[in-house]
Amino acid sequence: MNAAEQLIAAGRAVVEAGLSPGSSGNISVLDGDRLLITGTGASLGALTPQALTETALDGTHLGGARPSKETPLHLGLYARDERHRAVVHVHSPQAVALSCLAPWREHSAIPPLTPYFVMRVGQTPLLPYRHPGDPALGADIRDARWPLRAALLANHGAVVAGASLEEAVERAAELEEACRIALLTAGRPRNELDPAQVRELAERWDSPWTPPTID
Template sequence: MTVMDDLIAAGRALVDAGLSPGTSGNISARDGDRLLVSGTGAPLGALDPSDFAVVSLGGTVLGGAKASKETPLHLGFYGRSSGNHAVVHVHSPQATAFSCTEPWSRASAIPPLTPYFVMRVGSTPLLPYRMPGSPQLGDDVLEAPGEFRAALLANHGSVVAGISLPDAVERAVEVEEACRIALLTASAPRRELTDEQTADLSQRWQSPWTTPTVD
């Protein structure tokens, strides 16, 4: 399969998982020394090769469809690490709802309620609200402290990076599930994983996790 085939399959998977309502969301992947980014207004469940823009790693549009206005957000993750080969940004309902709440800690907006969130995603900071499409979104990703491979965008949605498109899609699904569980337990006394438990999971699964410090 080509990178284009993988992108089309990833778009369908995100829609099938209920993470991309309407024409919301965008995806991208490295293809050699360039990126393929879904175009503006392209429905992720019905993508075809004409729906992708070709963009350099420096952000220059090289051809194809009109690049998504959220391209700077994707470039931020590619700029953070050469190990990031795919980026998924969605306005999924649970993650978007949770992005409207106060973060659990500076390092992770989402609390460690299940081992799967810590294992598969890890620290997920809340980045500041910006107008959708703002170039500052990319700067926020690049400049945010600590190690992370997913983030919530305040009042906006989620963005995740992966070593492959299936990896990024799986991570986006896990972020949605973690936010759903956090919302379901918000009004009740809840039991979070301990610092020792999260540290053990992070070490075993090589996932980024920052234990909150007491100010």
């Protein structure tokens, strides 16, 4: 599949996973020296080639539909790490709910309750609230001081990067599940993975996690 076909398939996968209510959310993929991203107001479950837009890596519109207002957010993740080749931004219900609460720790809004969250997503900081489409969202994620490939946006949703669209979608689904488990266990005595267990998982799976001594 070419990049446009991959993006269309990823949009369907995001909707089928229950991560994109209505026409919310946007996804993108790097294609050479350009970015292919869903256009403004596009429904991820019913994407067509005409609903996609091309931009340069500085955000310049090259063609296609009107670019998503969240393009700077995507560009911020790409600027962080050359391994980031695809980005999924969603307003999934569990992630939005958790983004409205105080974070578990500064370096991760979500506690390490399951090995799968640590392995597949890694620490996920809560970034400060900015209105949707604020270009400063891109700067916030680009300049965050912790290694990351996912973040919660306060009172807004989640953004996740991957080496491919398939990986980014899978990580977005795992992040939503981690948020659901955190909400289900909030306010109760719970057994979190201890620092040694988290470190072993993070090292084995090359997943970002800041040790307690650095936090």
